[in-house]
Amino acid sequence: MGTSQPVTILYTDHGEGLGGAENSLLILMRHLDRSRFRPVLACERGPLAQTARALGLEVYETNFPRLRGHPLALPRLWWSGWALASLARRHHAAILHSNTMRASLGTTLASRLAGCPMIWHGHDLYGPGRIGGRWYPRLMSRLAHTIIANSHAVARTIPRPDVHVIHNGIEVEHFHPQLSPSAARAQLGLPETGVLIGTVGRMQPWKGHHIFLQVARRVRDLLPDAHFLIVGGQVFAADADYAERLRHLAHELGIAQRVRFVGHQADVAPWLAAMDVFVQCSEAEPFGLVIVEAMAAARPVVAFADGGVPEIVLDGETGMLVAPGDVSHMAEAVAKLAVDRDLAQRMGRAGRERVETNFSATRYVRQIEELYEEILARRGP
Template sequence: MTPKPILFVDHAAALGGAEKSLLLLMQHLDRQQWQPHLACVEGELSKAARAVNIPTHLTPLPRLRRSTSFIKNLRQAADGIAQIAKEIGAVLLHANTVRAAMVTAVTAQKTNLPCIWHMRDFWLSEAKPNRLWLDRWGKRWLCNASTAVIANSLAVATHLPCPKKVHVVHNGIDLSTFGVTPALSAAETAVSSTFRHRFNIPPDAPLIGTVGRLRPWKGQDRFIRIAAKVAKSNPSARFLIVGGSPFQVNDGFEKDLHQLAAKHNLTNRITFTGHLPDVRPALAALDIFVHAGAPEPFGLVNVEAMALGKPVVAFAHGALPEIVVHEKTGLLISSENEVKLAAAVTQLLNQPARRIEMGRNGRLHAESHFNIKRVAHEVEVIYSELFH
């Protein structure tokens, strides 16, 4: 059987969460049935794709700016995608972002190819009010133009006006890179010890942390205020903030975070690691993972923390209730109340056996629900339905 070529399209140069999930999906498709190709701009994403032998085709995609040249640029980009699709004999277009979906929607009209819009984020206008013009027609147009829509969570799916076309498929992780047992192996324990030594964190100190780019909506300021409350009753506890500003934005926010830590007398108890290309050693070193940010369309790092046997404490909004099982793999706080979240963290610090049990449950939950092999199969079922 000759595998069917699929052209994936993504506008990003950097490796954000959506792009990492796309790479994993392309890597784990059944190559006897499907041959993935990627159209994108030159950058971290294209380099990572080539590194895992995914044919990559460089092409520019227009910015989502309201201007007289937008339609012209959109048509030019669609022509470029159509040419690539023709060259590789693509049978399907798969857009991984909103900007990519706008291009593939036009390309599909030109080529009569089926197209999938993979929605991995909340709609743009919800985060950027200056793009409300997109909300007036964008969602409905993309839904109408797409043969099928994949949402990475129910939280995302509820924002889309085409429920009959929407398939919910959660993001997945490659569990083979997260050890093989719910409990820490000797190797993972060594990784944890090495990480703590590198950042001068005492080996026996309870460590609570969060991971994400340093941006206001990721909630690192909330995390510091929560840490201040936890620290009062846990003098040996240490705190970890993993993340930087890789896109050179919100540099002032990072300065504000350091000042906030100093204000709460936590300068010597909070470690800022900056950007880490691999967050697994940091997660392995934690006792509790905290998500205190704004609602997430998914929140893959929470799955990664569970895969490493860490209980997750988070606000019960966005897609977090689809990831964390309350009282089993972690604790969810129904209201965005920092005092209650701090109390939940303190509760787990005082119950090490319960903490360990939640960590084991989290690993098993990650294995059964967020394995990339299962995710790839669910997507392949959607592909197959388009050709029958």
């Protein structure tokens, strides 16, 4: 890059909760080559800021206001952009890298004011009836210097031909296939040998925990002794009653005694180790970071063949994919893997190998670093 000093990358994320986008950003910042790049994070006060500081990262708290329906939307946007531009100039940022929709509009303005290129990192499926509707991806396609999508499925919803698809990565070594299931199962009051089917995801309706319970009801008919586990907590205030609705549904389905809710867990590895089969019931999942984690833990995956999931799970090799919304076939696939332990282990091993090859943090970070180098080379000294 023609300089002995590391280049500053200013990351922006409104950080309302710790979802897949935020966890991927933390991995990126933590694993950047510090001899070449210096990460600086601008986010709102909250769990992202707290976690980043605990990791020793440089964090500045700023405001990314909600704009929809607010009478002062434009002045608030201008103020957000001006504050970010001031931060970028103060730290001599070479690139602005925006990680969420709410942060991206102010970041776009800041990139103009500060005179440095902006990357928009898309983590959602966009379009009619979805986040941002049609207007947001069209706007960002015009304004962003460079666009990254975390899956080909996301890239297809962005009306621009030069989107860079970079799959998220995880710290594979954290998910040991030989990790004992004993601790988590003991905490649940379950024997080590019983069948445990589980899912992981924050408490939001689109994550499909209610569908998981419907699948569980059908699996119980096939495997009366099976137990079920839901790992995940509330992130957004709008979803405050979802967990209670799920508990009520479990009672209605007659499986309440078989389902365990353990809320948010900072470390999901022990819980994945306790599962025999991992199930993902998200509706139109953009990527599916927790699926990668389950595969790294050598757990066979059953999921809907929708969104970015088929880019991760190889049907019949690392798990089983079923048509979106097909609860009956999903239950049959889960039961098959729960009973056929040899098949489950083969798929688990294949999943682990696939993650090591395609979804490691090292691969993910190096691809983004190479993109930074390309942008800086085009920009010149």
